[in-house]
Amino acid sequence: MPFIPHTDDDTREMLESIGAKSIDDLFDEIPAELKIDSLDGIPDAMSEMEITRLMRERAAMDGAPLCFIGAGAYEHHIPQAVWDIATRGEYYSAYTPYQAEASQGTLQTIYEYQSMITELTGLEVSNASLYDGASGLAEAALMAVRSNRKAKSRQVLLTPGVNPTYAKVANAIAGSQGLTFDYLPMDTSTGNLKPGALDDNADPVAVVIQQPTFLGTLEDVDRITDWAHARGAFVIAIANPTSLAVLRAPGHWGEQGADIACGEGQPLGVPVSSGGPYFGYMTCKEKHVRQMPGRIIGRTIDLEGKPGFTLTLQAREQHIRRSKATSNICTNQGLMVTAATIYMSLLGSDGLAAVARHSAGNTARLVAGLTSIDGIERLFDGPAFHEVALKFDRPVVPVLEALAAKDILGGYDLGADFPDLGDALLVCATETKTEADIDVYVEAMREVFA
């Protein structure tokens, strides 16, 4: 029996101790009319050898294409040590560190994670992580409503560069509490906020600014931050953590800095893996910590005065506060955060900056190659980080299909999310791409366009 250790003798002795005749007797409190005999729709068990073969075949079906898609999930080199250690049984098969004395490994790791992510974002306090970047925005918006008590409004304004899926997710999660998520208008020549869009009459509870923007551009975050604060609104920053090795930290945006930062932690050592599991990071100014959702790890001392780590400020959470909790969230993405902490430790500041610079440089090289083709040009002129929007003289979908047939995933089609931008493609080349890879893509594109 897979993973069940009982011998027939064990079972017999155990039933005797219980005073039951058979295992079936143990289910005698279930109304008979509800019981079923078998699960006909479940296939027969496979051996480990058989399932290994099947999964290898299935993984091979998905291939190993040359991928130039970013759009919220980024392929970076993950040092071998990261998942070697993160999948040690002591991390992998431990539970939530409620028993602090038996969980110092997980607790100290998360404390170190909190320290690193606050450094990157330039804010004072971090939680132990949320599910992912998109759902993190919903939690950040709800947190802003709780913290910003002076504001009567429940309107959250989004700069045009906020990932469109994040807005959908935030609306699905927080919409029923009366929050609305409304985009500020885009200047379609820059991809950034439209000049004059910062209306003096606006009264939002929070303004969300994504930097770099979903379209890869860089927004004037200082001006928007100061405008938001002047109206009593909270500023929620969304930032790619890799970019924070080189770009100004949200805590230093404008005069006062963003109040909350959140975003997708995946670029920090987590495989793209079809979209998850990732983790959402969230940091904030210390004065708002009591409204923060999710677990927080604190350092304290034990009975002997020795330093140790424990879950703290638990009076915010659902297992204590029930219907009055700051969120229903009951977990973090512990394993992913463990990986991210090891990743950041291995790379350090300089290593992470090298990843950021190399990725930006690769994307610039790719864009130079692609825009040398007649019919492809840059959509926006301004500076970009490691992702750039391109404009085609023809529909994007057939081009992507022709590239996919050559085992190249050419980028993210912006058509569905941004119909006003015309035939537009978002491309990204991280440090994982060599010059040869980029040349292969450019030549393939040239053939498709010929």
Next chain:
Amino acid sequence: MDNYLDKLIFEKSRAGRRAFAQAPAVAAELDIPETFLRSDRPRLPEASELQVVRHFTRLSQKNFSIDTQFYPLGSCTMKYNPRACNSLALLPGFAGRHPLGPASHGQGFLTCMYELQEMLKEVTGMQGVSLTPMAGAQGELTGLAMIMAYHKARGDHERNEIIVPDAAHGTNPATATMLGCVAKEIPTGPDGDVDIEALKAEVSEKTAGIMLTNPSTLGVFERDIIEVDDIVRDAGGLLYYDGANLNAILGKVRPGDMGFDVIHMNLHKTFSTPHGGGGPGSGAVGVAERLMPFMPVPVVGKKEVAGETVYDWLTEKDLPQTIGRLSGFMGNAGVLLRAYVYMRLVGRDGMQRIAEYATLNANYLQARLRDGGFELAFPDRRASHEFIVTLRNEAREYKLTAMDIAKALLDYNFHAPTTYFPLLVPECLLIEPTETESKETLDNFVNAMVDIVKRAREDGESFKEAPFNTPVRRLDDVRAARQLDVRYAPDTADPS
């Protein structure tokens, strides 16, 4: 003397040291104006690869885990996580697959997801499954959102009350609040079943639904489930099944057959995906016919194209009444792959054996502990896959509380059971052994429990300071909250 090995990674950092092999050797100049760049340097650790590997390997060794200890944590289903599930989910074709990649480069992954949806429908008896919720609590949010969307689509706008038993997980009432609903708690009767009269009194034209865990967090099967079903349905409410305890009933009884409209499953419990030190979870939802239009997207669909089966995402276009998206892409995909591998390894017959042996282990442990002198919270009931011991007598007579015995067990190299939950049983331990533990382990656990009480009879005070042998002793939680220290800063003094 300070132990160097126990220090923070930051304290092992030395300026200029790096794990050089890990980052690109050549880095381009940035073509970005100064105004966008940071002038400060984030203070991440600077350490060699060996230092980092040793640091985190040693940290891992300070954890209790399923791989190293018996972990009878009630309501958490800490069963063995088969190694194959992890390594096969991390095959390069899966780990490297971009979530926005085309279906042409995703048939392997999508086939697994489609088959997982089908298998989960079968084990729950539901008509539709969406895999996107990223944890149990998000599954709850999803389920309640679908219930609310259902009522609204029928023009039934007044229903905003969610009934939850007082034994429910804290996430149940917290989820109701997140959806702008009001949680209405109803009491539990003395035998552990829902108080039917209280339920009758609570239902009204405002009732949106009820959230039930069955078997409940009290470790017993809700025997009046059919009557509960009738009462709530007659009032116009829907039934939500919290799948936290699905492990207890796999292949024996199905939530769909019990009349539930929606269920979330904790794949990290029942289907053995890792708990990972607190996540990732995975909270797939199953729904009855009437809620299918509201399922969160994306869902995996199947179609025939030129005689070939092709799997692809169903999105807002296919499900226009969907409650929407809950994650940036499609939830914790890699966790779903692990659950898929597990279900295939276990297979049809193995699925039933999970419930059988989880229940056998729980009832055996319950019987042995009762014979060892422990008081059961519900002595006249069968245990499901878990049960409750109350230490109210030990606390009164020997000052041995649930907290003390939990901490003392750590010194015996057992993880503690769940303590002080459910809230309605005084000094309680909620114990769930799971099916993957052997009789010997359970016997050793009983011996430890009995030994602790025997020692407490002689000197109850001696456990106030337990544990003694763990990497740290009991921690000062009050200080942790009052003198908040949640990140390392070079100028922060070491608290010791």
